[in-house]
Amino acid sequence: MSLGVRTRDTVAAVAVRVALGVAMALLGALLVLPLLALVLRVPLATLAGQLGKRVVVQALVLSLEASLIATLVVVALGLPAAYLLATRQFPGKKVVEVVLDLPMVLPPTVGGLALLLAFGRAGLAGGALQLLGLSIPFTTLAVIVAQAFMAAPFFIGPVRAGIALVDPRVQEVARTLGATESYGFWRVVLPLSLPSIVAGTAMAGARALGEFGATITFAGNLPGVTQTMPLAVYVELQRDLDTAITLSVLLLLLSFGLLLALRAGHPERRR
Amino acid sequence: MGFLRGGCLGLTGAALATFAASAGRLPAQSSVTVFAAASLTDAFTELGKRFEASRPGVRVQFNFAGSQQLALQLQQGARADVFAPADQRWMSAVKDSGLLPADPVIFAENRLVVILPRSNPARIGRLEDLARKGVKLVVAAEAVPAGRYTREMLQRLAAAPGFGLDYDAHVLGNVVSYEDNVKGVVAKVQLGEADAGVVYRSDASGAAGESLKVIAIPEAANPIATYPIATLKGSPSPELARAFVDLVLSAEGQGVLTRFGLKPAPIGTGSSRP
Amino acid sequence: MTLEARLTRRRSTGFTLDVELAAPAGSTLVLAGESGSGKSTVLRLLAGLERPDAGRIALGGAVWFGATDWLGPGQRDVGWVPQDYALFPHLTVRENVEFGLRARRCTPGEVRRRVGAALERFGLADLAGRHPVELSGGQQQRVALARALVVEPALLLLDEPLAALDLQTRQTVRGELRSLVAGFPGVTVFVTHSPIEAMLFGDRIAVLEQGRVSQSGGREELLTRPRSAYVAQFMGLNLIQGRVLERRPDGVTRVETVDGNVTVAGTEGRGGPELFVAVSPRDITLYRSAPDASAQNLYRGRVLEMVPEPPFGERVRVVLDTHPRLVAEVTRSAVQHLGLGEGQEVYASFKATGAVAYG
Numbered sequence A: 001m002s003l004g005v006r007t008r009d010t011v012a013a014v015a016v017r018v019a020l021g022v023a024m025a026l027l028g029a030l031l032v033l034p035l036l037a038l039v040l041r042v043p044l045a046t047l048a049g050q051l052g053k054r055v056v057v058q059a060l061v062l063s064l065e066a067s068l069i070a071t072l073v074v075v076a077l078g079l080p081a082a083y084l085l086a087t088r089q090f091p092g093k094k095v096v097e098v099v100l101d102l103p104m105v106l107p108p109t110v111g112g113l114a115l116l117l118a119f120g121r122a123g124l125a126g127g128a129l130q131l132l133g134l135s136i137p138f139t140t141l142a143v144i145v146a147q148a149f150m151a152a153p154f155f156i157g158p159v160r161a162g163i164a165l166v167d168p169r170v171q172e173v174a175r176t177l178g179a180t181e182s183y184g185f186w187r188v189v190l191p192l193s194l195p196s197i198v199a200g201t202a203m204a205g206a207r208a209l210g211e212f213g214a215t216i217t218f219a220g221n222l223p224g225v226t227q228t229m230p231l232a233v234y235v236e237l238q239r240d241l242d243t244a245i246t247l248s249v250l251l252l253l254l255s256f257g258l259l260l261a262l263r264a265g266h267p268e269r270r271r
Numbered sequence B: 001m002g003f004l005r006g007g008c009l010g011l012t013g014a015a016l017a018t019f020a021a022s023a024g025r026l027p028a029q030s031s032v033t034v035f036a037a038a039s040l041t042d043a044f045t046e047l048g049k050r051f052e053a054s055r056p057g058v059r060v061q062f063n064f065a066g067s068q069q070l071a072l073q074l075q076q077g078a079r080a081d082v083f084a085p086a087d088q089r090w091m092s093a094v095k096d097s098g099l100l101p102a103d104p105v106i107f108a109e110n111r112l113v114v115i116l117p118r119s120n121p122a123r124i125g126r127l128e129d130l131a132r133k134g135v136k137l138v139v140a141a142e143a144v145p146a147g148r149y150t151r152e153m154l155q156r157l158a159a160a161p162g163f164g165l166d167y168d169a170h171v172l173g174n175v176v177s178y179e180d181n182v183k184g185v186v187a188k189v190q191l192g193e194a195d196a197g198v199v200y201r202s203d204a205s206g207a208a209g210e211s212l213k214v215i216a217i218p219e220a221a222n223p224i225a226t227y228p229i230a231t232l233k234g235s236p237s238p239e240l241a242r243a244f245v246d247l248v249l250s251a252e253g254q255g256v257l258t259r260f261g262l263k264p265a266p267i268g269t270g271s272s273r274p
Numbered sequence C: 001m002t003l004e005a006r007l008t009r010r011r012s013t014g015f016t017l018d019v020e021l022a023a024p025a026g027s028t029l030v031l032a033g034e035s036g037s038g039k040s041t042v043l044r045l046l047a048g049l050e051r052p053d054a055g056r057i058a059l060g061g062a063v064w065f066g067a068t069d070w071l072g073p074g075q076r077d078v079g080w081v082p083q084d085y086a087l088f089p090h091l092t093v094r095e096n097v098e099f100g101l102r103a104r105r106c107t108p109g110e111v112r113r114r115v116g117a118a119l120e121r122f123g124l125a126d127l128a129g130r131h132p133v134e135l136s137g138g139q140q141q142r143v144a145l146a147r148a149l150v151v152e153p154a155l156l157l158l159d160e161p162l163a164a165l166d167l168q169t170r171q172t173v174r175g176e177l178r179s180l181v182a183g184f185p186g187v188t189v190f191v192t193h194s195p196i197e198a199m200l201f202g203d204r205i206a207v208l209e210q211g212r213v214s215q216s217g218g219r220e221e222l223l224t225r226p227r228s229a230y231v232a233q234f235m236g237l238n239l240i241q242g243r244v245l246e247r248r249p250d251g252v253t254r255v256e257t258v259d260g261n262v263t264v265a266g267t268e269g270r271g272g273p274e275l276f277v278a279v280s281p282r283d284i285t286l287y288r289s290a291p292d293a294s295a296q297n298l299y300r301g302r303v304l305e306m307v308p309e310p311p312f313g314e315r316v317r318v319v320l321d322t323h324p325r326l327v328a329e330v331t332r333s334a335v336q337h338l339g340l341g342e343g344q345e346v347y348a349s350f351k352a353t354g355a356v357a358y359g
Helices: A005-040 A044-052 A054-087 A093-105 A108-119 A126-131 A140-164 A168-176 A181-192 A194-209 A213-219 A229-236 A241-265 B002-023 B038-054 B067-075 B088-096 B127-131 B145-159 B167-173 B182-190 B206-211 B238-249 B251-259 C039-047 C093-103 C108-121 C137-149 C167-183 C195-201 C219-224 C229-235 C332-338
Strands: B031-037 B059-065 B082-084 B105-110 B112-117 B137-140 B175-179 B196-200 B212-215 B225-231 C003-010 C016-023 C028-033 C054-059 C062-065 C078-081 C155-159 C187-192 C204-209 C212-217 C238-247 C253-257 C260-264 C274-279 C285-287 C298-308 C315-320 C326-331 C345-349 C355-358
Touching: A005 A241, A044 A054, A044 A241, A054 A093, A054 A140, A054 A194, A054 A229, A054 A241, A093 A140, A108 A140, A108 A213, A140 A194, A140 A213, A168 A181, A168 C078, A181 A194, A181 C093, A194 A241, A213 A229, A229 A241, B031 B038, B031 B067, B031 B238, B038 B059, B038 B105, B038 B182, B038 B238, B038 B251, B059 B067, B067 B088, B082 B238, B088 B145, B088 B225, B105 B238, B105 B251, B112 B145, B112 B182, B127 B167, B137 B145, B137 B182, B145 B167, B145 B196, B145 B225, B167 B175, B175 B182, B182 B196, B182 B206, B182 B212, B206 B212, B225 B238, B238 B251, C003 C039, C016 C028, C016 C039, C016 C187, C016 C204, C016 C212, C028 C039, C028 C195, C039 C078, C039 C155, C039 C187, C078 C137, C093 C108, C093 C137, C108 C137, C137 C167, C167 C195, C187 C195, C195 C229, C204 C219, C204 C229, C212 C219, C212 C229, C219 C229, C229 C238, C238 C260, C253 C274, C260 C355, C285 C326, C285 C332, C315 C332, C326 C332
Parallel strands: B031 B059, B031 B082, B137 B175, B137 B196, C028 C187, C028 C204, C078 C155, C155 C187
Antiparallel strands: B082 B225, B105 B225, B112 B196, B112 B212, C003 C016, C003 C054, C054 C062, C204 C212, C238 C253, C238 C274, C253 C260, C274 C355, C285 C345, C298 C315, C298 C345, C315 C326
């Protein structure tokens, strides 16, 4: 007995629906449930006290300061890098691109060790830095460096792509009209690639905020100086679970807010 | 196109199956899982090898970390056979969670030392120098047994003649990083990034010791770190667990511990065989 | 200020451009040809967006490119209008037109004055605050022209300026563009693939085929004396190529071609052996059956297509698969009378007096 064509299609359509439903349920369980569990376990009764604890306040302030500066550094250095990569050809370009992408896939602790071996007192550049009077590990500067190092590819990647998408003819017209490359960059390329720059900044900022492995390895762990929120969570996990949860939810809210602002700033184009 | 789809479905199915299977996977009956303090890394690794050699087909799995972390994991439901923290506090915490079928036994002692990088960049010669402004000191975090012992040691020194009542405050003011296990302190000092660190005597012995300078701490000020060991409730291999504890407590085990810088347990100190 | 350019450029694809151009100030040079023939590349080289492998570009006395000279696009006095206008999408019409003056650091007063005048001249005053995406094709083109001309360039480069417009707009805009270009004091180089535009705009026309100029000259010359099959096709003429067989004292020449011999009433030119014979489609007569033996220049072939010519279809272009391919233009009644249809076999001939031969 053969099913009619229509019945067969309907069965197939239902099967697809069911499969999609199962997949979404699994995804929801994997991604949403843990976040929900975190939020639900917030110690509401003692929340005010938790938020006033020195360890929480110190970590919050330090995280905000360090991530902000780290993000600014990433933007300031990453923007010209992204522009050059998007508009220039040179030998070894592919290698440079891969190297700049590397911190994105590198385990953070590995990144931290690398930073230590490079900029530590006994590191490759250690001697030179000492001459300048700089000793980086164990300082807030180390936190900023670790965050910038790990977050940089999250900015450079999308911005490079965004700049490459700017119509080259528009840039050429600008040159024929007498614009120098710099003028063309600020007046034409930058405004036209702004969405990708905003997106890259938000991503890098969120990554800097959540940075742990490289920070603890390169900068160490000292409240008020290098103990960012992620480090504080790790330490408080072994001391006061409620504080750890409070800090975690704070981090969650900050990251959520950052990414939400990003989406709100650039609505989806309607098909 | 059909081949591609079939391949993708197959891969997804295999991934899900493995994922599900790993959920309930326990170590094989012929393995024993030991949660031990980071300071026991070298000694217990050697004991593990001997245990495996004497019992072909048996594997010893170690989880070395700060004792506080191990306790937390056990409390959250981690499966293990043996627990050996670096102080009584964390053993009590685990006992309070009802995870011990029998009383723990003290099996070793340890003492603290101050370590310096071989190059001694801060020119530290004696314990008093640790209070000097600008010295970069790395110690274990408070929750780590070694961290607690360190504070105790500093307090005792402050009370001792020649150190000044503010000694411990000055020294702690020089701390640049609180590590979450004692091996982290060793690493920072070995790399030359820290000027000094406080670790166990056992950590400064052996291979690591070759890149370190050691300053001894007077006995009176040096707290005795006592290491208890116990089998755990819910252990997947209770007989193997007991056998491992026996090895640790045996003459052979105590000899190994000594070789790696720990002191054997004093005979008769609460050591009732489990 | 005359434009003189010799340009060679080889691309990695193997395509080679090798042209020589010249145009006096106030004139318009049309670059005609198929896509891929190199027309846009010539404009890019003149604009300084690409560097020729060899050659020279000079405008008036200024050398823009030479053995030891190189001026970038910003340093040349050039206005470049690419095919899709490339307006700055994030700027208003006014800001688009201002761009060049601001980039050259003109004073705000002067910017305002010149831009105001340009907007008026191009009828853009009402649209000054709009963005390009809100404009029609014709309006966008005007903005692109205003933007290029407000900096008063010495060389204006237009890359198929009418191609992006729909038919109706194109016809309106064409007239406006014509008067604009005519009034432009500098040199205009106008790229197109449309014969009508070439005729309309070109004081001189250079036809590019595969990177080389196959023929260049005034309208009349190209219109009546094409020297390549493409140029002939471009101008709507039939072209037969051959060698002199016999020159008779009465001026009649017999030309030997691959497809038979052709008799032509007169010859111009140097007297070399290679000859072109151009025949207007109107001078070709069609027959259903072989005409009498006195008919000269007889061809036989099938009708490939018949296209009524606008505006009323009074005249019909008939394309034959003869060798070489001939196009005849006949009246509608002739088509009916002959009972012509596609695939129909016909005879075609032209009088010796109805053709011109030239070397």
